Amino acid sequence: MAAETKERIVRAAEILFAKEGYAGTSLRQITESAGVNIAAVNYHFGSKENLLIEILDRVVGPINAERLQLLDEAQAEDTPDITAVLTAFLLPDLHVLDELRSRDPSLPRFVARMYSEDSELMTRVMGRQFAETQARFYTAFGSALPELSSEEMAWRLNCIVGIVVYLFAGVQAPGMPPMLGPDVDANLARLLSVTVTLMTAPQPLEVSTPI
Amino acid sequence: MAAETKERIVRAAEILFAKEGYAGTSLRQITESAGVNIAAVNYHFGSKENLLIEILDRVVGPINAERLQLLDEAQAEDTPDITAVLTAFLLPDLHVLDELRSRDPSLPRFVARMYSEDSELMTRVMGRQFAETQARFYTAFGSALPELSSEEMAWRLNCIVGIVVYLFAGVQAPGMPPMLGPDVDANLARLLSVTVTLMTAPQPLEVSTPI
DNA sequence: GTCTATAACGGGATAGAC
């Protein structure tokens, strides 16, 4: 029963963390929602913080793994163009988002929350997860967009990360349809149409500083 | 001393909320950091939640006020083009971001946090603040981009909001320069170059659904 | 391996003196 109890805790905790935040969720809520004893979290994970780390790794890990795999495939034959590199970057996000959403509609927000939480813990986990991926993609984007300064390229890539994080946040203005539909391919196409344009926009002129 | 004590509490609390989140900040932290008595929050604001609402209003209110004013000015003579409307939309963000940053480097993150917190409270405050602004800008963007479907227009505008929220979050990859420099005009120019391109990208084709 | 019970502590809020 050990494995099942652990799983029940993880499934309950990730939803609660997504809805209420890490600090806003108590072990009582988690264990009650999971239908396990209140002592089970500390028995199986050692502490509330270790539970969060496990959940973070489970969510972020697959994104990076698929990103690197898609980039490998795109680079197998020749230098991929910007659409191919962006697809390798974005598609894993949409897959994970879809998987999270299918488990619980509020679950994707968990990822967005990680980005606006500044704690030492988040920086550590996210940094460890994203280090390799970042270097690989910076190089790939640089090859696909040789005319762009690397600084501007990184800046625009950050804009795209902002858009993706916002998708995960699932912010929905009243009366507006959700930003993502049920079809992953359609979502990707729409996202590519703006992000490809964004990355290939002409390099802006330096603004002259007044005297 | 009443007014000063209230101010001291607000200034201390907004920084702590930005750094640790609402749930992650205790009244003891706030009052200690403000150098006031622990009972002062409940005396001046009634509750911790009312304190948050006051801080939220103070941050979000000026953004909307300036947005509407700039839009009024842009619409005074004739129908403004997309750059003018986007400037009215984005410049107030950069102003507030700059003002927050000058008070404390971690303060802008407070705004980003509001977007990823899903609580009933956030939805209520943000909804009340943004309702009028949203309607006015949807119309203005529609006039500036008549060839775009209103649904696609709203979708892209959401992408821009995502970028702006990410700017407020101040996420900074290791070894990368911050996304915003000290000069507001330069920041605006850079932001406009990608957002104008994003909004004026050709309308994507509908993805045909396979049988 | 899982439970109950409880320890040890910190949380928000308030009563009442000054």
Place this chain on the structure above:
DNA sequence: GTCTATCCCGTTATAGAC
């Protein structure tokens, strides 16, 4: 308007029975 003292509750974590 500001303080001290305290209430009452929920928090994480653990000890020990089963």
